[in-house]
Amino acid sequence: MPNTLVPRRGRPPKARDSALDTRELLVRAGLEVLTEKGYSAAGLDEILRRVGVPKGSFYHYFDSKDAFGLALIERYAAYFARKLDRHFDNDSLPPLARLEAFIDDATAGMARHDFKRGCLIGNLGQEMGTLPEPFRARLIAVFEDWEARLARCLKAAQAQGQLADTADCAGLATLFWTGWEGAVLRAKLEQRAQPLLTFAQFFSAALPRP
Secondary structure, three states: OOOOOOOOOOOOOOOOOHHHHHHHHHHHHHHHHHHHHOOOOOOHHHHHHHHOOOHHHHHHHOOOHHHHHHHHHHHHHHHHHHHHHHHHOOOOOOHHHHHHHHHHHHHHHHHHOOOOOOOHHHHHHHOHHHOOOHHHHHHHHHHHHHHHHHHHHHHHHHHOOOOOOOOOHHHHHHHHHHHHHHHHHHHHHHOOOHHHHHHHHHHHHHOOOO
16 A cells, blocks of 8 residues: 655645736736836736736726726826935945945946836826826826825935035925936837936036035
8 A cells, every 4th residue: 555644856836826926917918018118008918818817807806907007007096106215325335435336326227128018107197188086096106106205305415514504405305306207208119228327417517526
C-alpha cells in the first residue's frame, strides 16, 4: 500500500483569492489604457480583452465605468503619493536635489514606455469637459495634495538656505505642477524627453535663490 502520508516535494500550492486577483487585473489594465489614451477614448472592451474578463464579471466589481474611473484615480493618487514621498522625504539629498531626482525618475519612466503613457490625473484634467462631474473635485484634490508635498520640500530647501526667505513655496509648488503637466503632455506628443528637461531647467533657473 502506498504511503499517502509522505509529503510532496516543493512548496504547497498557494491559495488564490480570485475576486481580489480579477479586480486587481482590471485596475492595472485600466491604468495602462487610460494613461495612454485617456478616459473618453478608453473602451471597456479593450480593457476586458487585456485581462480576459467578460463584461458581466466587470460589473460584479464596479457598478459602472464612472465608478471604475474613480477607483483608478484613487489607485493612481496613492501610487504617486508614495513616489513623491520617496523622493521629497529623502533626507540623504538636499531638498532641491530631491526634486531633481523626482524629475529624473519621472523622465526615465516615460522613456521606458516610449513616451506613450502620460499622467492619469493630467489626462483626466484635460478631458474634464466630457467627464462625470464628481471627477472634478477628486482631481483637484489630488493636484492640491501633490502641491502640498512639493511645498514642504521647498520649505525644507528654504530652511537649509537653498531658497530665499521671501520665496513663496506654495506658489512655486503650484507653478511647478502646472508647468510639469504641460511638459508631460508635450513629451507624450513629441515622444521625447526634451520638453521635460526644458521645463525643469526653466523652473530651476527661476527659483529665488538667497
